[in-house]
Amino acid sequence: MPIERPTTISRRTFLAGTAAGTTLIALHPFSARASTGQAHLRIMETTDLHVHVYPYDYYADKPVDTVGLSRTASIIADIRAEATNALLLDNGDFLQGNPMGDYIAYERGMQDGDMHPIIAAMNTVGFDAATIGNHEFNYGLEFLMKSTAGAAFPIVLSNIATQAGAGPRDDTTLFKPYVILDRMLTDGAGDSHPIKVGIIGFTPPQVMNWDRQHLEGNVTARDITATARAYLPEMKEAGADIIIALSHSGIGQAQDAEGLENASVPLAALDGIDAVMTGHSHLVFPSPTYEGYAAVDTAKGTIHGKPATMGGFWGSHLGVIDLLLERDGSEWRVVTTTSEARPISRRNEDRSVTALVEDDPAVLAAVKADHEATLDYVRRPVGKTTAPLHSYFALVADDPSVQIVSVAQTWYIRQMMQGTEYEGLPILSAAAPFKAGGRGGPEYYTDVPAGSIAVKNVADLYLYPNTVRAVKVTGAQVKDWLERSAGIFNQITPGTSDQPLLDPAFPSYNFDVMDGVTYRIDLSQPSKYDPKGGSLNPGASRITDLRYQGEPIDPAAEFIVATNNYRASGGGSFPGAMGDTIVFEAPDTNRDVIVRYIVEQGTVDPAADANWSFAPMPDTSVLFETGPAAQAYADGVESLTLEEVGMNDDGFTIFRILL
Structure with a gap:
């Protein structure tokens, strides 16, 4: 009561007084x-x-x-x-x-x-x-x-x-x-x-x-x-x-x-x-x-x-x-x-x-x-997933391990926006793969099989104890946000074969995928931003066919983007996320939100919806390195034409992507 x-x-x-035993404690002045x-x-x-x-x-x-x-x-x-x-x-x-x-x-x-x-x-x-x-x-x-x-x-x-x-x-x-x-x-x-x-x-x-x-x-x-x-x-x-x-x-x-x-x-x-x-x-x-x-x-x-x-x-x-x-x-x-x-x-x-x-x-x-x-609780299932949650192809195709994070963030922010002045604005969600090989090695990937999900699996999906944030951006900023993400890719010359796809200086945690919109990435164009987010080619445009609900995005339209405190406060130097567009600071971590979402849904269906892809480039191929366990999932990446090439000296499996 x-x-x-x-x-x-x-x-x-x-x-007050002295410590137990023989430990000597110095009194404060x-x-x-x-x-x-x-x-x-x-x-x-x-x-x-x-x-x-x-x-x-x-x-x-x-x-x-x-x-x-x-x-x-x-x-x-x-x-x-x-x-x-x-x-x-x-x-x-x-x-x-x-x-x-x-x-x-x-x-x-x-x-x-x-x-x-x-x-x-x-x-x-x-x-x-x-x-x-x-x-x-x-x-x-x-x-x-x-x-x-x-x-x-x-x-x-x-x-x-x-x-x-x-x-x-x-x-x-x-x-x-x-x-x-x-x-x-x-x-x-x-x-x-x-x-x-x-x-x-x-x-x-x-x-x-x-x-x-x-x-x-x-x-x-x-x-x-x-x-x-x-x-x-x-x-x-x-x-x-x-x-x-x-x-x-x-x-x-x-x-x-x-x-x-x-x-x-x-x-x-x-x-x-x-x-x-x-x-x-x-x-x-x-x-x-x-x-x-x-x-x-x-x-x-x-x-x-x-x-x-x-x-x-x-x-x-x-x-x-x-x-x-x-x-x-x-x-x-x-x-x-x-x-x-x-x-x-x-x-x-x-x-x-x-x-x-x-x-x-x-x-x-x-x-x-x-x-x-x-x-016992963290080791037991709290829900189920209808699709495997892996990040082996998260840098080259829409990915289920990123999708579940985006869906949970959208679910949460939609509730948080109710009753606020931002209720009714379209909600997008930005998420990046944290475990995607690189310096972490060929085993450094998210890999949760379809079926039961335990609480401890969420750490595999979301490595960091970030908290959820929401920012209000324009359609133009959404495009620039994605241009910044697309800087992870090298510029590819049309008609050439087996060019390296990824810039090794660009960390995977800065490759934001934006859920709620559809778009393509034209790899023939130069990157607008350098790996640290600085201006590189101001007039460049890799993001094409950017749409919301099937219609081209209005550059002046307003959107709420669900993200994390690191990104919203300027981490990675993303346009529209420099600390001055934050409209909601959640008290909850992204991990907690994912757990709550799974518990409430019971069974989640995080299958990637292929909302982004590479723009076609005939007679062109690139090489992409990923973990050896990716072989088991390659056939399920329907948005890409993949050919396994072999393994490099560092233990990564190399795939050829036909653009």
């Missing part, structure tokens, strides 16, 4: 130098855990050293021991985001009294409070409430209401809008003093669009900063000495505006907030990533002078804010602060990873059964 108002949480002494009436308070943050408890990549079905609350937890005890007083908070997006979350939601389910594995792990670690991120709503409100019921810590969220009042303070909120933690602080002289720590939580109001099917008619969302302005005086009236904002919202523009998704900067500017925990963006703060942002000081780790942190994602970092507090009569005030984000692993120059911490055995034990059940 929704909770209307917070209560004061029971008083207890902060965990605030703890070492605090005098009588001064106290060091350390606030630790996890954010965007996304059900990553074990250090395991369920898609790849193998252990990894870069993720996992079990790893983060192992450093919490030591980091806690560096401070005289400490709090541990979570900033949301803990309930969804990897196959363990899907297993619980789609297969095991949550009944009254059940314990969700991420909650079990968080209880084991000993969190003091948490907020709700946008992904907590992905499985519906009933699932959310049953999953969080087992939390041994308060969960707060101020800007989502089951009943909206005249203003935020008149709302009936889904969770407590805030909580006052009643604690005892130990000062520099060893004396204990009471302190009331206010914790308030926020989530992006865009959840009403992202999870419309679950939320519309059930809850409403308010602007983050407007909600904060309403509640901060009430929290002060309730006795809060300091107030910490759990902002499941990124670090973005400094200027406040109604409905900001990334509102942490204007939020930090509000009087009454003493520290801001940020998240949602899957980045790290303090870090050079935010260099040059207005009101953000990456050296000091502050936003508008307030200490702030962002602890990465999936347990990759622990955000840490240190406050030196001074007692002024019966109240506490912040004297000075520091901020940092501590990693659990290090990326080496050769791209290898070194683990910096070990697992916390108690955390692993708390979810061991669910981890093992998840392994």
Whole structure:
């Protein structure tokens, strides 16, 4: 049931002092130098855990050293021991985001009294409070409430209401809008003093669009900063000495505006907030990533002078804010602060990873059964495909492994555009083959046979943890986008034989195929763009017969293109996708969207529809290298006339294509 108002949480002494065993822990300078009436308070943050408890990549079905609350937890005890007083908070997006979350939601389910594995792990670690991120709503409100019921810590969220009042303070909120933690602080002289720590939580109001099917008619969302302005005086009236904002919202523009998704900067500017925990963006703060942002000081780790942190994602970092507090009569005030984000692993120059911490055995034990059940889940079918999903010919013909990605992206973006100003615009989808040989070698291809599809097969279809984006482009930009993709091909002289087809300097992940239109590529023409997207032959035109629904594309017509965050933000330098045309930033990864699509459809039919092909060139042939296993699929590529030539010294099979 929704909770209307917070209560004061029971008083207890902060965990403090020395580490267990013989490990020597150096006290933070605030703890070492605090005098009588001064106290060091350390606030630790996890954010965007996304059900990553074990250090395991369920898609790849193998252990990894870069993720996992079990790893983060192992450093919490030591980091806690560096401070005289400490709090541990979570900033949301803990309930969804990897196959363990899907297993619980789609297969095991949550009944009254059940314990969700991420909650079990968080209880084991000993969190003091948490907020709700946008992904907590992905499985519906009933699932959310049953999953969080087992939390041994308060969960707060101020800007989502089951009943909206005249203003935020008149709302009936889904969770407590805030909580006052009643604690005892130990000062520099060893004396204990009471302190009331206010914790308030926020989530992006865009959840009403992202999870419309679950939320519309059930809850409403308010602007983050407007909600904060309403509640901060009430929290002060309730006795809060300091107030910490759990902002499941990124670090973005400094200027406040109604409905900001990334509102942490204007939020930090509000009087009454003493520290801001940020998240949602899957980045790290303090870090050079935010260099040059207005009101953000990456050296000091502050936003508008307030200490702030962002602890990465999936347990990759622990955000840490240190406050030196001074007692002024019966109240506490912040004297000075520091901020940092501590990693659990290090990326080496050769791209290898070194683990910096070990697992916390108690955390692993708390979810061991669910981890093992998840392994069974990712190895079992979640759907079926009527066609094999392979990428052996993805660079020369419309391809089923790319087709399934495009279809899933279109399915998802069509839902996301409903109710927006872009509803009704034609939706196209751009996707590229990631595993297509090249430097990866002759076995580096997607190859999922027709029949059952397991969750882990999705990693074979989509290598990277990208998130979905949508851009709004013109017909002219669609053509130029495809001209950029067509740069992967060498210019072919008509009437000649066995010319090499592909430019080895052009990576396959930049060969976007556009679904939703039909077109041909004239290889006799020079490329308009060089392999890096720079202008090469400005007047060149390889893309011919470009049509939408059978009619030539109007250069001025507008289209929505579903793609990923890398491409939409300028990755690969594609016309129409340079960061300034983004109209939708999804909270979901492309992998998750593919899994959801397969689960919903049950059986998918991703057979390539040959919406693109090469323009005919009589008496002309080219040579194309692919993996030896392609031989089993060659007869099924109906849009090409193929002849197997042999094998090269690198182990690739060579096919002749008769144009």
